[in-house]
Amino acid sequence: MRLFSRFVCLLLLLLPAAAVHAQKGPFALKTLKLPAELTERSQQFSGLCLRGSQLLLLGESRLQERMEPKVYALDLPSVDAQLAGKPGELTYKKYRIQGLEGIRARIDSLCQVYEGLEGLTLVGDEAYMSIETTTPSAYCYLIRGTFHDATATITLDAKYLVPLPKPALLNGTHVHNAGFESLTNYHQRLLALFEYNYFPQDNYAYELPTTAGAELPRFVPVDRLPFRVTDMVYEGENRFTAINYFFRGDEDAVYRPAPTDPNARFIQDGAGFKNYCRLIRISYKGKKVSWKPLYELPAEYMTYNWEGLAAYHGGYFLINDKYGPSNQSTLLYLQKTK
Template sequence: MSPLQRLLLLLLLSLPATLASAQKIPFAIRTLPLPQEIADKNNQFSGLCIRNEQVLLLGESRLQEGAEAKIYGIHLGSVSELLAGKAKELDYKKYAIRGLERVRARIDSLGQIYEGLEGLTFIGDVAYISIETTTPSPYCYLIRGTINDEDAYLTLDPGFLVPLPKPALLDGTHVHNAGFESLVSHHQRVLALFEYNYFGHDNYAFELPTTAPTPDVPRYVPVDRLPFRVTDLTPVGEGRFTAINYFYKGDDDAVYRPAAGDANARFVQEGSGYKNYCRLISVRYKGGKLSWKPLLELPAEYMTYNWEGLAAYKDGYFLINDKYGPSNQSTLVYLQKK
């Protein structure tokens, strides 16, 4: 065997190991056992946020279905103890949201139909929350409220209701069941990212100053064309974020399917059909626009959960689903850096 043949053989033998190594996730995925009250799938969690010593869990608060308007806060100290094997239960607090019924009534009176809460971020003690409306409604909304940790409630500001125009398809229709699912604070502003960012025309987020006492007009921020759904966003550094990038194979989400010949089709096509797909992506806010690149794919067994909430903590991430997935309940996992 010649030296060249030996080199080629060595390269071929090392290739499978190289591919396997490249696909290893750099995190251990730890499922956190939730108290029964929080695990109830009817909470339909839609967002996560880290504040002080808590990870806050925002439910959709679907008032039209009789759901309670609330946010859960899980103490991060109890998370650390549970991960270390020193505790079996998570310590949590429930915050009642006051004034949401009035906000819903106002939205409905404008001819926009309230559907639920979707995104959550904080600037100090002030919470900013996005409201999703039904598909035909041309606007989603941003609301805010002040949290009271001692008495465990969040009181909404009745004068703050900012309409966020839904980006539309070229025929003027709206993307099915899409809203501003991702909220994050950035330089004392709120950045709201729409769920669908694969328009053939402009894709954009909204940026809203928070210093004005009354609602202000959002600023448009261009977004690099991005396939699949974006369901939450979390800060990881100056002008840097991580987001959930998720694809659901069902017919209701057909608008998210890449066209024939699209390079992204390889992630979601399976034979003549489709498969669920989920990854985390890195998002950069620089030069007045948002750009992105892939970060990591979730293992196959986690692809079928509908991940709706993401929060960076230490060197890892919390992820939570709504009610869809093989567990048939709320499932909170922590991606712990190996």
């Protein structure tokens, strides 16, 4: 009997360790060392996208701050080498965006105010990008351009400027600093998801064809989704993955669920609030968008303002704009564990 009691005690001691092991996340997190030019805070990266053997990094291209409009392209072989622990720097190419000043002038003529580029996706060699405007502006915009590798340029189509009406709060005002940050290619169509999707009334995304002359967006209902959605990537079979992020600052108070809301527990920190970030799985079936949690980032990565997402080899690249403990651009890879 005494031997049996000792056996039971041993099992009880081992259970917590087993539980901790069972809670191990599905990803190993690795930070890549970016070239110095790409770590500069002024880049303010806002989107990621794969293009062949390149990982594209979209900067906000804040023309009002005299930033050069461009997209960086990291060579994936050099990324793979760094992930494998091999010596050597990441190699990259810079594509200059031609024609953005003209697009901005058109937006200004419509009494809207350009703020920056936010979302990026590809359909063949055509790049589609979403433009965020200032909070009082009623519309965000969709633009497109063509990659030219020989000249390292992206030439914008001056005739393509699709307005995306911003959803409004019940009092008719717009959500502070919110735009269509999530943009992805879906069966040769585009799906654009607004940053704020917790309206008490209807929430919806826009679906747009990419064929010429058919730019009218179609409304797609979205299940209520707390916090911000800052980027999204299509992974096949009507499945998407997105960044679901909350910033604790007062300027993001509109993203705070009511204290009685079940989602409030993720962001509460005593009497105050804390940053929170997770990946979510999005499904587009039955002509509507639904979601479920996928992976919660470790605490040390919660304070980065993650703005870009790309799926790669069963894992994900994440990049922040400039906000976070590193005080610069940080490229993170979530490597799928076996």
